[in-house]
Amino acid sequence: MLLIQDIHAETDGKKILKGVNLEIKAGEVHAIMGPNGSGKSTLALVLAGREEYEVTQGRITFFGKNLLELSPEDRAHEGMFLAFQYPVEIPGVSTTQFIKTAVNENRKYHGEAPLDAVAFLKLMKEKMRLVDMDQSLLTRSMNEGFSGGEKKRNEIFQMAMLEPSLAILDETDSGLDIDALRIVAKGVNTLRNENRAILLITHYQRLLEYIVPDFVHVLYNGQIVRSGTKDLALELEEKGYDFIREESESSVSATQPENISKT
Amino acid sequence: MIDLSYIQKRFDQLQASHPNDELASLRTEAFNRFTRLGIPGLRHEEWKYTNVSNLFNNEYQQALSASALSGIDQSFLDSIRLPGSTDADELFFVNGRFISSLSSIRSSNDELIVISLPEALKSDFAAIVKQHLGHSNRYLEDGIHALNTSFINDGVFIYVHPHLKQPGDLNRPLYFYHISDVRDNHILSQPRNLIFAAGGSRIQITETFATIGTMDNLSNQVLEVVVNKDAYVEYYKIQNTVNANQISTTHFHQTGKSYVHALSLTLNGGTIRNNTNLILDGEGCDSHLYGLYLINGRTHVDNHTLVDNRQPNCYSKELYKGIMDEYATGVFNGKIKVERLAQKTNAYQSNKNILLSDHASINTKPQLEIFADDVKCSHGCTVGTLDENAMFYLQARGIPQQNAKALLLKAFAMDILVQIKPDRLRNYVEQLISDRLLINE
Ligand SMILES: Nc1ncnc2c1ncn2[C@@H]1O[C@H](COP(=O)(O)OP(=O)(O)OP(=O)(O)O)[C@@H](O)[C@H]1O
Ligand SMILES: [Mg+2]
Numbered sequence: 001m002l003l004i005q006d007i008h009a010e011t012d013g014k015k016i017l018k019g020v021n022l023e024i025k026a027g028e029v030h031a032i033m034g035p036n037g038s039g040k041s042t043l044a045l046v047l048a049g050r051e052e053y054e055v056t057q058g059r060i061t062f063f064g065k066n067l068l069e070l071s072p073e074d075r076a077h078e079g080m081f082l083a084f085q086y087p088v089e090i091p092g093v094s095t096t097q098f099i100k101t102a103v104n105e106n107r108k109y110h111g112e113a114p115l116d117a118v119a120f121l122k123l124m125k126e127k128m129r130l131v132d133m134d135q136s137l138l139t140r141s142m143n144e145g146f147s148g149g150e151k152k153r154n155e156i157f158q159m160a161m162l163e164p165s166l167a168i169l170d171e172t173d174s175g176l177d178i179d180a181l182r183i184v185a186k187g188v189n190t191l192r193n194e195n196r197a198i199l200l201i202t203h204y205q206r207l208l209e210y211i212v213p214d215f216v217h218v219l220y221n222g223q224i225v226r227s228g229t230k231d232l233a234l235e236l237e238e239k240g241y242d243f244i245r246e247e248s249e250s251s252v253s254a255t256q257p258e259n260i261s262k263t
Numbered sequence: 264m265i266d267l268s269y270i271q272k273r274f275d276q277l278q279a280s281h282p283n284d285e286l287a288s289l290r291t292e293a294f295n296r297f298t299r300l301g302i303p304g305l306r307h308e309e310w311k312y313t314n315v316s317n318l319f320n321n322e323y324q325q326a327l328s329a330s331a332l333s334g335i336d337q338s339f340l341d342s343i344r345l346p347g348s349t350d351a352d353e354l355f356f357v358n359g360r361f362i363s364s365l366s367s368i369r370s371s372n373d374e375l376i377v378i379s380l381p382e383a384l385k386s387d388f389a390a391i392v393k394q395h396l397g398h399s400n401r402y403l404e405d406g407i408h409a410l411n412t413s414f415i416n417d418g419v420f421i422y423v424h425p426h427l428k429q430p431g432d433l434n435r436p437l438y439f440y441h442i443s444d445v446r447d448n449h450i451l452s453q454p455r456n457l458i459f460a461a462g463g464s465r466i467q468i469t470e471t472f473a474t475i476g477t478m479d480n481l482s483n484q485v486l487e488v489v490v491n492k493d494a495y496v497e498y499y500k501i502q503n504t505v506n507a508n509q510i511s512t513t514h515f516h517q518t519g520k521s522y523v524h525a526l527s528l529t530l531n532g533g534t535i536r537n538n539t540n541l542i543l544d545g546e547g548c549d550s551h552l553y554g555l556y557l558i559n560g561r562t563h564v565d566n567h568t569l570v571d572n573r574q575p576n577c578y579s580k581e582l583y584k585g586i587m588d589e590y591a592t593g594v595f596n597g598k599i600k601v602e603r604l605a606q607k608t609n610a611y612q613s614n615k616n617i618l619l620s621d622h623a624s625i626n627t628k629p630q631l632e633i634f635a636d637d638v639k640c641s642h643g644c645t646v647g648t649l650d651e652n653a654m655f656y657l658q659a660r661g662i663p664q665q666n667a668k669a670l671l672l673k674a675f676a677m678d679i680l681v682q683i684k685p686d687r688l689r690n691y692v693e694q695l696i697s698d699r700l701l702i703n704e
Binding site: 048049050052071072073075076077082084087088089090091092093097098101102105106109141158162 | 650651652655656658663664666667671678
């Protein structure tokens with residue numbers, strides 16, 4: 001589904017991604033962990049098409065298409081969804097209006113007629129129940145004055161409405177209470193099937209107990225320096241990133257992440 | 264130096280044809296002022312950013328009487344009619360002249376009276392007209408305003424009776440249509456009207472403008488509104504005519520505790536100058552001024568507002584928002600004056616702008632003149648660009664760039680649009696804006 005090959009990206013002359021390789025197949029759940037500032041969000045934003053980050057090297061294909069040539073909206077239309085680490089507040093645009101526009105633009109791209117008011121309302125009610133979202137948020141301006149947890153829940157709600165093929169969740173678990181975390185996990189697990197894939201960016205093993213990943217990767221200093229199974233997350237939780245740092249520094253010449261992650 | 268001798272000729276003609284009319288001396292006095300002051304240039308403090316002198320490089324025709332006008336067909340009139348026109352009071356002006364044959368007063372005489380200024384001066388209303396016509400002259404001391412006064416002629420006087428119906432509902436809306444017929448000549452239109460909202464009356468006024476033909480047109484239009492104790496006035500101005508050059512003055516004189524809610528909307532035009540004055544001459548006035556300018560091409564819009572607090576305990580709120588694209592230029596100049604007597608004034612002003620192109624610009628300036636000590640005044644202005652984070656967020660959800668932009672701009676305009684209180688007028692305006700921003704809903 002998604003193939004990332006040797007991606008280098010920078011902004012303002014600052015190199016952030018320094019050769020990322022990753023393949024995600026349909027049906028898989030991948031988790032990316034890594035210390036603050038290692039480039040996780042940058043990778044997610046590069047995938048979603050944020051122009052601020054210039055890709056200077058490498059290739060990305062998504063369902064066989066050259067992803068880097070697609071506009072952000074077309075990436076969404078092709079099935080990519082990013083739950084933002086910092087969802088944006090949009091004064092004057094209600095949550096309902098935002099989501100209705102998004103849903104119908106996606107339908108339009110696929111040659112489907114827009115949902116009428118009744119069908120849309122029905123769909124919205126169903127998905128709101130799934131993520132247990134408060135009705136009153138719908139008429140308010142998008143994310144404006146929402147609590148941290150409400151913003152995150154709103155991201156999952158949008159994901160449920162848009163039913164993407166690849167959902168990238170950038171720290172959607174941060175700042176959530178235990179109940180909210182379960183709800184987010186439920187939202188993701190409901191979406192999960194053999195045609196879809198999920199990329200979780202997280203700092204905490206806890207989320208991975210609810211959404212069990214097939215692969216865990218460590219992004220460090222702009223590269224994936226280690227990959228493994230869910231046990232890797234447990235190991236990180238126990239030891240912190242220090243051992244990764246040591247390893248990565250003692251193998252400066254071994255820039256191919258594959259070499260490092262082999263155990 | 265611009266040759267304005269043709270204006271002198273027209274003035275002499277007008278005076279000669281109406282020698283004994285009650286308005287003659289007002290015109291003479293104003294014309295002397297015009298001759299002395301001339302057309303304001305960029306060195307005039309109040310006209311620094313708006314060049315009107317180059318609009319006078321043309322020699323314009325002026326219609327001195329309504330009878331000379333004809334030949335505007337019904338389909339054109341229907342195309343410019345505002346929503347709900349069939350139960351509104353509709354006043355049509357062509358090239359500045361009131362055309363009674365096109366107009367429809369559907370209100371009864373005990374609700375609202377419309378008569379020409381010369382007639383009013385011969386009627387029971389003479390004292391009112393004498394007292395209030397030209398009140399704005401004290402506030403707009405420039406040649407442009409004097410030029411309008413010099414040609415006061417057959418404008419209308421409207422007397423709004425105290426409200427008879429259930430409290431809460433309004434009289435019929437009052438629509439002004441100002442048409443410039445520039446099919447054959449360059450035209451200078453100078454409508455001048457006076458509305459007197461009697462104590463306890465309620466009225467909702469909309470002025471809109473249209474052009475037919477392709478020659479140049481300049482409209483120098485003035486509306487004075489007297490708002491008496493406990494009267495309620497809503498006022499909307501809609502400017503949406505490509506290439507129309509306009510100086511449009513709306514002067515509210517609140518003579519007692521009363522309510523004014525005024526909004527101007529500019530979507531198209533050539534060079535536009537709006538003067539909106541609120542003279543708060545009664546204790547406890549409540550006044551709201553809103554404006555939205557959404558312009559592109561080379562359109563220039565200058566909104567000059569004045570809130571003159573003359574009595575204690577008045578509240579005024581002012582919010583103007585602008586979106587400028589391409590080579591469009593905007594000016595906002597908001598003057599708040601608090602006179603010595605006007606203790607406990609509460610005046611709030613805000614101007615917010617978005618520039619969509621490197622060539623667009625805005626000059627925004629608050630001007631506070633405060634002579635009382637116990638007052639609350641606040642003002643603020645912002646100039647920004649489209650929020651890129653918000654744009655990306657919308658696009659990442661599959662909303663194409665152009666639509667995302669339109670959605671954000673409409674959201675920016677929304678807190679002005681919601682101030683258009685009549686639903687059908689607001690829907691009409693929202694549609695104009697959606698069309699402009701290419702939103703297909
Ligand atoms: N627009 C930008 N301008 C300058 N530097 C940037 C920009 N965006 C990211 N960076 C820098 O790039 C590095 C990686 O940032 P990124 O947000 O991808 O980290 P992260 O791994 O998501 O961190 P966290 O775990 O804290 O969310 C950081 O040092 C950050 O300061
Ligand atoms: Mg991050």
